[in-house]
Amino acid sequence: MISAFLSYWNYGRRFCGIEYYSPSNDTSRISVLTAIKKNNEFEVEETFEANKVLKCARKLKKNQHAFLCITSSQVLLKETTTTxxxxxxxxxxxxxxxxxxFYYEILHSSEGSxxxxxxxxxxxxxxxSxxxxxxxxxxxxxxxxxxQNLLGIIKEQEVRLPSFILHTNGREIISFDRAGQGNENTNFNIGDTTINYKFLLPLASLFNYQSGNVYYTSNYITKNLELKKEHHQKVFFRKGLASAVILLLVMLLINYLFFSTYYSELQQLSRKHEIEISQKLAYDEKYKEVLEKEKIVENILNNSNSQSSLYLNRLILTIPGSVLFDQLNYQPLQKQIKENEPIIIEKNIILLGGESTDEEEFSLWIKDLEDVTWIEEVKVSDYGYSSAGTSKFLLILKLIEDEAVY
Known part of the structure; x- marks a missing residue:
């Protein structure tokens, strides 16, 4: 599982093998084969030839990786029986x-190298290039x-390549001959796939992706490891950077979604809190006003009750037998109490109302009230007959301010 993941991370699904042949510095032939790896098997995707590296690159995807087989005239090949x-x-x-x-490579066989x-x-x-x-x-x-990677599948005694004819025993390459261009229709069956002889070497090179070959030795193993390592580093940087950016964007998106949700809830709570604070301030203000008014009313009532009782006691001493009280209002309100309006009272005023059955005696009583030291003025506000022999009256007594009552 881990090796499959690492293979996919480093190479993806598309693998590429290239044979580079150049008989001279002016001409070249490049055979390219790409394959898709499925279930640890290569499925040939595309084959093509090009005479320049630039043309080859145009047909491949950018940053395509590949294993390269160099069969140009600069590669010297020779058989030897030395061990x-x-x-x-x-x-x-x-x-x-x-x-x-020089780089060298040695293919060993049972008959030599x-x-x-x-x-x-x-x-x-x-x-x-x-x-x-x-x-x-x-x-x-x-x-x-x-x-050599394909001989176990091909099992041919003679294998034709564009520049060589290889002689085998079915398992090993024993010898070779250089040859010119062969028949264009020369094909080989590799499993269920038919491969033209020009692309046998690129196909065989795909097996070099995974590990070193046991059939031959060389002095460029370190160089190949460096090439793989450099490719892996570039892949890690490119994919790692892309993954990091995607991860960062996903985290930012998640953070934004959570932030938006919580920020919206916070705004709602803040607005609710502000409303509650505003309502509490308004309530406290109203409650304060009510307390002040209650205090005023309580003072008025307390003062009125105490003073009205005192005045009532004193007035009873002067009342004749023909007069009957039914109203005593000390410091009456000038107008009804209304919301958001001040309470205004008539200070030092007593409203005194009742009935009288003797008009002459009532008049004498009025004169007696005018002689009271703590009454400044006596005013008859209303006087009239209510029934036979009975009159209704309303007196306004204006008191002398700060005058002691005896």
């Missing part, structure tokens, strides 16, 4: 070669040695 170390085998095929300047040799400078130039066109080379092989 031993790689250096010994290469020296037997190419005596006096300075190995520090085939050595491929190419200058490092030339290999680097070819790889750079692909890299400049955004084709990411993740590894390379010299000559036709990658075809």
């Amino acid at each position: 031993g170390t790689d250096a010994k085998v290469v020296s037997s095929a190419f005596p006096n070669v300075e190995l520090n300047d 085939i050595v491929g040799l190419c200058r490092k400078k030339m290999v680097h130039q070819i790889i750079s 692909f890299e400049e066109q955004n084709i990411r080379i993740i590894g390379f092989s010299l000559g036709f040695f990658s075809l």
Whole structure:
């Protein structure tokens, strides 16, 4: 599971094999095969040829990775029966070669070895020509040695390639001959797929994506590892950056959604809180006004009750037998109490009302009231007959301010 994920992360689903052949510096032939990997099997998607790297890049997707097989005339191939170390085998095929300047590859078989040799400078130039066109080379092989990966499937004694004829025993490449262009209709059946001989090597190179080959040895294993590592780093940077941006956008979106939700709720709560505060302030203000009015009314009532009782006691002492009180209003209101309007009373005023059955005695009583020291003025506001021998009256007594009542 992890290896499948890493493979998909680093390479995606599309794999590419390329054979680069150049008989001279002026001409070249590039065979390209792309395949889709499904259930650990390669399904051929497209094959095409090009005579320039630029034309090849135009047909591939940008940043397409590929494994490169170099079969150009700059790759020297030679058979040898010498055994031993790689250096010994290469020296037997190419005596006096300075190995520090060359890449070599050795294909071992039961009958000997085939050595491929190419200058490092030339290999680097070819790889750079692909890299400049955004084709990411993740590894390379010299000559036709990658075809060893397909021999178990092809099982042919003689395999024709565009530049070589390979002789096999069904399991190994024993020898080779250089050859010119073959029959264009030469095809091979690979499983359920028919492959033209020009694209056998690109197809075989796809198996080099996963691991090194056990059939041959070389001195460029480190270089191939560097190419893979460089590709993986670029993929990680590109996909990692894209993933980070997407993750950041998703987090921002989630944060925005949560923030919008909570911010909306916060606004509603804030508005509700502000309304409650406003209502509480209004309530407190009204309550304060009510308390003040209650206090005023209470003072008025307390004062009126105490003073009215005192005045009533004093007035009773002067009342004749023919007079009967039915009203005593001390410091009456000037007008009815209304909301948001001040309470106004008539200070030092007593309204005194009742009935009288003796008009003469009533008049004498009025004169007696006028002589009271704490009454400043006596005014008859209303006087009239209510029934036979009985009269209704209303007196307004104006009191002297701060005058003691005796």
